Amino acid sequence: MSGQDEHPTVPRDELVAQLAAALPAWLPTQRWFGGKDREITAVHPVSWTTLLEGDPLLLHLVVRVEQDDRRELYQLLIGSRQSQLPNVPAPASIGLEDGLTCYEASGDADLTSCLLDLMAEGAQVEALTFEHESGADLATGLRAHPITTEQSNTSLVYGSQYILKLFRKLVPGVNKDLVLHRALHEIGSEQIAEPLGSISAEVDGEEVTIGMLQRFMPDAADGWVMATTSVRDYLTDPTGLPPEESGGDFAGEAYRLGKAVATVHADLARALGTEEVGEDRLHSVLDSMLGRLERVSAQVPELAQHADALRPVFERILDAPVPIATQFIHGDLHLGQVLRTIHGWLLLDFEGEPAASHAERAALASPLRDVAGMLRSFDYAAQQLLVGQPEDPERAAGAMAWARRNRDAFCDGYGKVAGRDPRESADVLRALELDKAVYEVAYEHANRPEWLTVPLASIARIVTEGE
Ligand SMILES: Nc1ncnc2c1ncn2[C@@H]1O[C@H](COP(=O)(O)OP(=O)(O)O)[C@@H](O)[C@H]1O
Ligand SMILES: O=P(O)(O)O[C@H]1O[C@H](CO)[C@@H](O[C@H]2O[C@H](CO)[C@@H](O)[C@H](O)[C@H]2O)[C@H](O)[C@H]1O
Numbered sequence: 001m002s003g004q005d006e007h008p009t010v011p012r013d014e015l016v017a018q019l020a021a022a023l024p025a026w027l028p029t030q031r032w033f034g035g036k037d038r039e040i041t042a043v044h045p046v047s048w049t050t051l052l053e054g055d056p057l058l059l060h061l062v063v064r065v066e067q068d069d070r071r072e073l074y075q076l077l078i079g080s081r082q083s084q085l086p087n088v089p090a091p092a093s094i095g096l097e098d099g100l101t102c103y104e105a106s107g108d109a110d111l112t113s114c115l116l117d118l119m120a121e122g123a124q125v126e127a128l129t130f131e132h133e134s135g136a137d138l139a140t141g142l143r144a145h146p147i148t149t150e151q152s153n154t155s156l157v158y159g160s161q162y163i164l165k166l167f168r169k170l171v172p173g174v175n176k177d178l179v180l181h182r183a184l185h186e187i188g189s190e191q192i193a194e195p196l197g198s199i200s201a202e203v204d205g206e207e208v209t210i211g212m213l214q215r216f217m218p219d220a221a222d223g224w225v226m227a228t229t230s231v232r233d234y235l236t237d238p239t240g241l242p243p244e245e246s247g248g249d250f251a252g253e254a255y256r257l258g259k260a261v262a263t264v265h266a267d268l269a270r271a272l273g274t275e276e277v278g279e280d281r282l283h284s285v286l287d288s289m290l291g292r293l294e295r296v297s298a299q300v301p302e303l304a305q306h307a308d309a310l311r312p313v314f315e316r317i318l319d320a321p322v323p324i325a326t327q328f329i330h331g332d333l334h335l336g337q338v339l340r341t342i343h344g345w346l347l348l349d350f351e352g353e354p355a356a357s358h359a360e361r362a363a364l365a366s367p368l369r370d371v372a373g374m375l376r377s378f379d380y381a382a383q384q385l386l387v388g389q390p391e392d393p394e395r396a397a398g399a400m401a402w403a404r405r406n407r408d409a410f411c412d413g414y415g416k417v418a419g420r421d422p423r424e425s426a427d428v429l430r431a432l433e434l435d436k437a438v439y440e441v442a443y444e445h446a447n448r449p450e451w452l453t454v455p456l457a458s459i460a461r462i463v464t465e466g467e
Pocket of ligand 1: 020055147149150152153154155163164193214215217218222336337339346349351428
């Protein structure tokens with residue numbers, strides 16, 4: 001344990017114990033908490049570090065959250081003030097028994113600016129190590145604000161120069177996001193935001209990455225926002241023009257995005273190597289797809305009704321010609337993970353699926369998984385406008401036409417750089433897309449139940465109509 005200093009009124013270990021007692025009720029209210037669909041049985045403080053002493057107080061806390069048979073580590077940045085509470089959003093507030101208010105401090109710029117300064121300095125504070133990447137000369141004294149987009153972690157933008165991602169669910173070792181960003185940066189990749197620094201903690205004797213600092217792209221547009229704007233313009237165009245003739249056509253961007261993703265795959269293979277796998281691996285991939293299907297079907301009955309139709313589609317992957325080249329991939333690629341800058345597309349967030357285990361994230365995989373993720377995302381972009389709307393076959397057909405055009409453009413661009421069109425592996429791609437859709441059913445069930453119909457409708461359509 002670290003950080004035994006005293007808070008002005010409450011001894012530090014007592015404060016930490018009180019926080020741990022309040023967290024089972026508070027954690028599920030946070031967007032980034034991944035276990036909202038299961039009861040929390042206990043929260044244990046694992047380590048705590050005082051980053052700012054006195055009033056205000058800034059405490060870094062790592063807790064182990066227990067849910068059924070799961071034990072997961074999360075990090076929290078806790079602020080506390082004896083005087084007036086800062087202007088932080090209400091859900092950030094964590095009320096303690098004796099009336100003391102602590103709060104999730106990522107929205108308090110007076111407290112978070114020290115994180116950048118500590119990285120610039122290369123400081124060690126108890127169990128926390130703050131570093132800048134070699135050659136990075138960081139500005140100091142900048143204030144930060146948290147980004148407001150939907151995310152699984154918490155990101156703070158310093159000035160308009162840097163973005164610091166604080167990983168919420170912690171995995172042992174150096175985070176894959178940081179490892180892959182460093183590897184891509186070293187070989188000069190132009191499709192990533194430059195990594196500039198990191199924060200790590202020692203937890204149970206092991207190094208754990210808790211933060212990654214990158215160059216912030218203030219001029220960038222989010223791929224999801226661009227794509228959904230294009231769908232909306234197309235579906236609400238009173239002239240009824242086809243997508244290729246409508247003003248906001250996205251296919252040129254989808255094509256360039258396909259090229260960018262194939263370039264990143266080639267760079268990852270060059271930087272970190274590939275491994276050829278045989279039939280055994282196909283069997284274990286199939287087992288994991290079937291396992292996920294069983295688990296999610298048990299939670300979401302609407303998926304269970306498709307399970308019999310899904311299994312034979314998954315089994316077709318066994319017909320894929322071996323050996324297959326596997327490598328490091330993005331792991332959770334979708335339109336919200338790509339940014340369009342004036343120079344082209346950038347890929348973000350190489351951490352993999354938020355719910356994946358450490359071993360799953362570390363495993364090499366076929367790049368077709370990322371292609372499947374992005375194809376799912378074009379489907380999502382098209383379908384999200386239909387959520388909660390009365391049935392309208394014409395609009396539904398329009399959404400399908402938009403998705404088809406952009407999926408094809410993406411594959412054309414990918415094939416142009418990779419030298420092989422992903423659609424040539426149609427059976428494997430369909431199985432991977434459906435496996436991703438099963439993941440999305442679990443994700444939406446836990447996080448956005450109103451969107452559950454999006455992946456469910458895709459699964460129903462693909463298994464009945466094949467598209
Ligand atoms: N370097 C950057 N420049 C500009 N915006 C960024 C940058 N990195 C991330 N973002 C924005 O932050 C959002 C969340 O980042 P991401 O790394 O995907 O976090 P999470 O892992 O929590 O989903 C992105 O969708 C993007 O809008
Ligand atoms: O938080 P992450 O970006 O790491 O990813 C998780 O959240 C995503 C949603 O924010 C989720 O993506 C799903 O919804 C997207 C639209 O919001 C869509 O573009 C994706 O295709 C769909 O998978 C992602 O699955 C989840 O891991």
